[in-house]
Amino acid sequence: MDFSQSEEHTSIRDAVGKICAQFDDHYWLEKDRAGGFPHELHRAFADGGWLGICLPVAYGGSGMGITEAAVMMQTITASGAGLSGASAVHMNIFGLQPVAVFGTEEQKQRMLPPLIAGREKACFAVTEPNTGLNTTQLQTRAERVGDHYVLSGEKVWISTAQVAEKMLILARTTPQDQCSKPSLGLSLFYTSLDRKYVELCEIDKMGRKAVDSNQLFIDGLPVPVADRIGEEGRGFEYILHGMNPERILIAAEATGLGRAALNRATRYANERIVFNRPIGKNQAIQHPLAESWMELEAADLMTMRAAWKYDHGEPCGADANAAKYLAAEAGFEACQRAVMTHGGYGYAKEYHVERYLREIMIPRIAPISPQLILCYIAEKVLGLPKSY
Amino acid sequence: MDFSQSEEHTSIRDAVGKICAQFDDHYWLEKDRAGGFPHELHRAFADGGWLGICLPVAYGGSGMGITEAAVMMQTITASGAGLSGASAVHMNIFGLQPVAVFGTEEQKQRMLPPLIAGREKACFAVTEPNTGLNTTQLQTRAERVGDHYVLSGEKVWISTAQVAEKMLILARTTPQDQCSKPSLGLSLFYTSLDRKYVELCEIDKMGRKAVDSNQLFIDGLPVPVADRIGEEGRGFEYILHGMNPERILIAAEATGLGRAALNRATRYANERIVFNRPIGKNQAIQHPLAESWMELEAADLMTMRAAWKYDHGEPCGADANAAKYLAAEAGFEACQRAVMTHGGYGYAKEYHVERYLREIMIPRIAPISPQLILCYIAEKVLGLPKSY
Amino acid sequence: MNNHHLDTERQDNIRMLSESAQNFAIKASPLTRARALRGSATGFDRSFWTKLAEQGWTGLLIPESFEGYGQGFGEMAAVVSALATQVAPEPVVPALVFASRLIEHSAEHQLKTGGSGELQQQLLASIAAGELIPAVAWQEELAGLDVSLLAHAVSAAPTNGRIQLSGEKHHVRPSADCDGFVVTAKQGEGLSLWWVPATTAGVQVNVVALADGTSAASVRFDGVMLEESQCLAQGAAAMSAFTRAYDEALVMTSVELLALQQAMLNMTLEYLRTRVQFGKPIGSFQALQHRAVDLLIQQELTSAVVGQAIDMLDGAATVVERAAMASRTKARASDAGLLMARESVQLHGAIGFTDEYDLGLYVQRALVLSAWLGNAQTQRRRYSTLTKLTTPSV
């Protein structure tokens, strides 16, 4: 093992940090109040060439790893942009990996450059209202008609659909009863989100108002066969491929936001004087913050190990899941402690930490619940029997 | 960063594991019941050349780092030998670093080889009954008389003193009021534990009965000047030098024991059938174990980072303290969960996990309390004011 | 809540009041109302306050001698709980418990020592009639939440036969649409309490938005000129009146937190019973089931402590006993409220995070109330000092 800090990571942190510094706390406070996609941030990242950080150089990307992407995403949330900032670019970073890995040369040429340049935004349309986490039970159908598929069904919790031109969508091409396994018969498409056939309903949320979440009603959307990624019927497998990177990035975002909260809390504890002493002199204030620092560091190490394994082609499922679990819990604790540290001001909007607390709930809930992670570790690592 | 497993570590784990396999659960159960130093284990490690793992090659050591020592200590506790096994050699591993670093060539030649060969055992006599964690307040005096010092005072919580020929002892050579700082005026000696001048009282403990803890009453012990390590008055500084390695090793021991408990719990959860299903199928059983796996992995990563930094000469105080804190907490949780998993058998001695639970309390309490670690992190890392 | 010490007749009355309050609250204050008022200028609805007055609830705690209904905290808790269950944003506890009781305690002392109590008489009658909504302005930047150090930077100084009030107070609820403030001020070395109508020249109210859509205010007093007759209490009497009202407000805020906790738990249990995943209701998964049991046990513990505290307010207790009980109760209710908020969102998964789902209303109100008047940490510290568990903290 070698724990030296890579210079590349330091320079990513510096460069990304500089972009984020253009979007201050007031920007995000206002976005949280009024909503509206942070186009300016997305544009700045596109212009800096960051959206293709882990896509191949041949198509305009930087060809770096998930490790570097994790460093970037962590830097965004840690800047105070939080999940509002991270989610605005999140999908662009890892979402098109299936295209990069399983797409044809023609598809890569056609699909990746506009995304990397920020000319197109994409959303990730997998989850459905009635299937929850059980992806193989998806109801959206894609029927082949000549050189097209026709897609119909509902999707829910689709982020950035309001502003996206494209979507990566999973749909069933062969009925489940005609497949040898429930995970077969699903196909993956990267295609235009044509609003003539897709109705979008935005879901108001408790936090991260800036980045829309939506329910999609798809009715007869024609999708050219040329937009199908990889073989018909193997879409689930392609999506699985992106599952670990997504968990790693979410973990990095959670520790980043936790650090933002911890910084605010530490600053406040040092500056806030009650009767001639900073409140940070109280062990009741300082010890929980110290504990959060340790928890965030440990979760970050786990995240980095998971990313390193992914980038080196080693199995990383256990580490990616553990990283997401530990990071979300540590991030949540840090945000909650930051609110507590602020006392009466903790829930006043202008102190920002209550916004962090609302946003940090996302990495705890998505893309997989902590309970299912515990099941995964129990089964795959400890060798205990399946419990459900 | 590079998270690849070093082959050296794997071979340390294999070799140390083989030695430990000679000492089975019954050996430790009996040691726990009846007490008595595990001489056989100490001898086996000496014969294998392991006691000098991080001492210089020139004096019979292996010249490896604290990282490798941590791997070794973790392997010992994880074998089921627990703290009883680890504490039997612990002091030999890191205790003589001050001699290796600050001793003269003559001292190194004279002191290190017998220890490494297992011909001599050493104990570490720093803590005193009335000073607790405030080391600068030590009361033991060393008065210079010609070519000797004469030592008098009391020491407490001195492990392995019953079987040790030598001790590394810290004593005050200049009264505190004549020193510019309270941390000055203390000197370090490595000398014979002459029972004519030192009365030993063993302290019965709740756990780790095999490795004695003692109170020492020292009355006029003559110590040759040649046994003083480094300069007079700078002993505290030399001891501080060993503080971080000690925390790193204790952290490794705690995660090792936590893993031993987790293994037992997992095996029991798989094997114990209640009405045709293994109890491990219950989420109430398997989820806490899964959580422990994650916590132990994260604490282990922190331990490895601290060790890596120490071995590379980087400041490692924050990491070493965080590792000790996280490892002790994660280890304790794992042991407690293992006991709970065993249900009614959890507190039956023949299932071993209750012994682990008693032993894991040591890394939580020693060598520094979790509260003081929180103070350290709050002050040194977060920049908050001193609270006490 | 257990009301062991109450006689059967009163228990029956409280049960009936509780039912009627619940019926009223559900009809007159559906969750859509709470939702619509979030972030509005005043954060609550003055016309709804009139309805509360019509029910007699604005004067429920006020003695009959002051034109109220002279009921106890058991009765008030029934009303507070019903309104909290509907997340009604009206400042019932801040105005009708904290401020109103503070005015009343100061009146009791004035009357006992031969004073007129005229101002208090007037104020309480208006409060009971639902015409006056008062707030307490007491927290200062430098003193934090230490109730033994009530006023430091805000002072009341005699100037030309009148009194000049200067300084700033924070975390004042209600904020906008508040008719006047009971202000704690330093006078010489002692504490004094003043009644300051919101319209007085030199009073400047800055509204701070809170997470739950209500608000608090920072109130500046810029050389505000007062008459001696605006003084409600001074010295030991002021301190004693304040402490008592503060403790009463702590307990009643705990009643609100308990009601929110119960609402969140009910929603969560319902969700666990009906939401299907992997072909089964998710409530059949052991891990979720056990978390739900933990939450239920937490709720029952909170309920037991809150019940005990209400009994104590209605019964006889020393000042220290009452304060220790109040702090312990608020600490428990705050902790349990936060835990329930966190876990109920977690157990709901994504739907718990949507704004249109009502859970968020409860969660955000619980977050705000857990901090109001001092969070769990602060209350535990006070409890520790009061019970002299250990040597004083350094």
Place this chain on the structure above:
Amino acid sequence: MNNHHLDTERQDNIRMLSESAQNFAIKASPLTRARALRGSATGFDRSFWTKLAEQGWTGLLIPESFEGYGQGFGEMAAVVSALATQVAPEPVVPALVFASRLIEHSAEHQLKTGGSGELQQQLLASIAAGELIPAVAWQEELAGLDVSLLAHAVSAAPTNGRIQLSGEKHHVRPSADCDGFVVTAKQGEGLSLWWVPATTAGVQVNVVALADGTSAASVRFDGVMLEESQCLAQGAAAMSAFTRAYDEALVMTSVELLALQQAMLNMTLEYLRTRVQFGKPIGSFQALQHRAVDLLIQQELTSAVVGQAIDMLDGAATVVERAAMASRTKARASDAGLLMARESVQLHGAIGFTDEYDLGLYVQRALVLSAWLGNAQTQRRRYSTLTKLTTPSV
């Protein structure tokens, strides 16, 4: 413990009994006695049992019609608590609550249905006189702690006009020096309860050492031959008697855990007040102080629940209410006992780890009792099923 529902006279009596039990326990059972008996052959002292009988405590719960004193659980709790505070190793709850009550409940049913109840009469008289120490042998390898599946592998089969008992039971307390066992056995499809003297041929007791220096037994019944007259109860009556005695034992074990918890907290607070570090008592360090407050609050919560549960045992409650309350109480007391054990060792630092310091006695007893009859997890699961919080667990 709050005994709200008791009349004043009984409250006074319980208070007096509690004081005299404490005085007795401190004198007759100093901690040195508990210490000396650890790991001894029987783990406890039969002559001390005789002293308990002289006090009348071995028959305290037994009705006067069975030659006991007919007192309630409030009274028994006073005795149990006093002995637990001294870590007395005698099996008071296992023998005098669990086994004795099980025998009594089975007698009640026999008498109601026209049976003789002769065996029970005899046994209870001997128990009351302190001459007989019984244990319940019920837990099996395959059934775990599910009380609804009481006997599976141990069966009672008619053979030549007698009954043959076969199988193995675990976690039986007392283990050595136990005079006989109430054994749960499968008979046809139903449950039956049998009295088996320890000296019966074919009964084999294997003693298992426990962490606190006491022991439990695995008891094998190798084709043990019984008379019909040794049957205490069958079918629904057996199940009902068992469940009730089990719930009573859960609550009384919680009383022991509470007493241990209080003893640990007292030692810890005393240590925090007197131990000096960095020139100050360590209790002045905020972090330690706040942990102590948390522990005190935990203790008070446990105490409130235990008090409620005792009231319920002495009052009227449905079978399900009683069971739910008992499980909830044991869950709480087990959790709080473990927490207190862990934290008190932690707060004491190294001295808490020495064997000569008495803290260890409390800690290890608390560990063992937290698991006895089912740990917190098991009890929460039972509570969940009983209260049908959610759909049945899968």
